[in-house]
Amino acid sequence: MAFFGTNGVRGIANEYITPQLAIDVSRSLGTYMGSKGTVAIGRDTRASGEMLKSASIAGALSAGLTVIDLGICPTPSVQYYVKDHADAGIVVTASHNPREYNGIKLIASDGSELSRDGEKEIERIYYSKEFSAAPWNRTGDLRFENNANEYYIKGIINSVDHKLIREKRFRVVADTGCGAGSVTLPFLLQRLGCEVITINGQADGTFPWRNPEPTPDVLTELAEIVRKTGANMGVAHDGDADRAVFFDENADFIEEETLLAMMAKYVLGNKKGPIVTPVSSSSRMLDVAREAGVELVWTAVGSINVARKMMETGAVFGGEGNGGLIFPEHQYCRDGAMACAKFLEIIANGHKLSELAKSVPAYFNSKTKTKVQDLPATMEKVKKEFILEGSKVDTTDGVKVWYEDGWILIRPSGTEPIIRIFAESKTKDRADELMRLGLELVNRSIL
Numbered sequence: 001m002a003f004f005g006t007n008g009v010r011g012i013a014n015e016y017i018t019p020q021l022a023i024d025v026s027r028s029l030g031t032y033m034g035s036k037g038t039v040a041i042g043r044d045t046r047a048s049g050e051m052l053k054s055a056s057i058a059g060a061l062s063a064g065l066t067v068i069d070l071g072i073c074p075t076p077s078v079q080y081y082v083k084d085h086a087d088a089g090i091v092v093t094a095s096h097n098p099r100e101y102n103g104i105k106l107i108a109s110d111g112s113e114l115s116r117d118g119e120k121e122i123e124r125i126y127y128s129k130e131f132s133a134a135p136w137n138r139t140g141d142l143r144f145e146n147n148a149n150e151y152y153i154k155g156i157i158n159s160v161d162h163k164l165i166r167e168k169r170f171r172v173v174a175d176t177g178c179g180a181g182s183v184t185l186p187f188l189l190q191r192l193g194c195e196v197i198t199i200n201g202q203a204d205g206t207f208p209w210r211n212p213e214p215t216p217d218v219l220t221e222l223a224e225i226v227r228k229t230g231a232n233m234g235v236a237h238d239g240d241a242d243r244a245v246f247f248d249e250n251a252d253f254i255e256e257e258t259l260l261a262m263m264a265k266y267v268l269g270n271k272k273g274p275i276v277t278p279v280s281s282s283s284r285m286l287d288v289a290r291e292a293g294v295e296l297v298w299t300a301v302g303s304i305n306v307a308r309k310m311m312e313t314g315a316v317f318g319g320e321g322n323g324g325l326i327f328p329e330h331q332y333c334r335d336g337a338m339a340c341a342k343f344l345e346i347i348a349n350g351h352k353l354s355e356l357a358k359s360v361p362a363y364f365n366s367k368t369k370t371k372v373q374d375l376p377a378t379m380e381k382v383k384k385e386f387i388l389e390g391s392k393v394d395t396t397d398g399v400k401v402w403y404e405d406g407w408i409l410i411r412p413s414g415t416e417p418i419i420r421i422f423a424e425s426k427t428k429d430r431a432d433e434l435m436r437l438g439l440e441l442v443n444r445s446i447l
């Protein structure tokens, strides 16, 4: 199992994610950076955050880096700060994972997530334990920066039509889930002239009221308040606020694949250019791209792949079907608060979220998984079978097979000995059928 998963190193705090691990990761980063430069370090609200942030700081100082301690910040706020003020970033966060987790995520000098190659090199240094240690009189300096979130909020305000939004005096209900977004989202909304009703707004790493993952089943209170107050919108963050999910003016949850496609549609209405999304995303994105006459570029799963492909292709928008939206005019990373500001701009322009959601095509999805011993061999066989069949196969990430009326995606898990099978079509029955087809083929391919 790789040390760095799709989103950094994650695990149970103080069991797997120990202070020693945090020290060694930042010593590895410092060694990778040649023991010079500045690293900005921020954290989400998790109970173990201060412990792990302190350890990360100690490791970076030991390697001779200058450290800027940003305190509690959403991940995109750290990224925005790094882009203009530092050579690298460390975020102590486990994003949407359960309460007991924590993790470490590394940020490149341009504010995007560190590349896979960079992570691999850091992983090599981590296991070799060949850390550069600064001489006694050249260990790093520590500075504190209290304005990173302010800088970030201003950046978002300047990336949307803030004058128009302010005129409308929207009523917005925000559930920041006691996570890092608690220190940014309510203030962003306030400065966009909104009447803000915040719930779970105290930064509290025990997450007393809901899981950091913003799924509809834990957001019933938010929906209820949107309905009762006649709010224009409801918004909820995950633990580190790089993602946001939304409720429309009728207090209906906007399914995340729909959210992605409706934002793409809005962006393409103003500006033409390629859009980017992982192969796991719904065909809704393809329909929106076709309708606008632009190219859709598919990538491997993971927001970093989407962000890098967006830079490469000069894309106007990109994102994942989990509420992680990327706006290049702001920064090349998932940004929940930016998505929220953009939705306010959409409403300010006279659209209703419910109507925009209805305007993107509907699809049905099915998924399942199966236990597999030899993942690579099985995947290879699955690929060959589909190619033999003469199917249209995309191997950007796992094996995706396109049919006239839908697709099957077969992907090995990065962390467990299982293969996941996803399917999509215009009807639930057909999606289920495609899923079963995929499952049968995997089972037949198990050696």
Ligand code: MG
Binding pocket: 095, 096, 238, 239, 240, 241, 242, 243
């Ligand atoms: Mg997150």
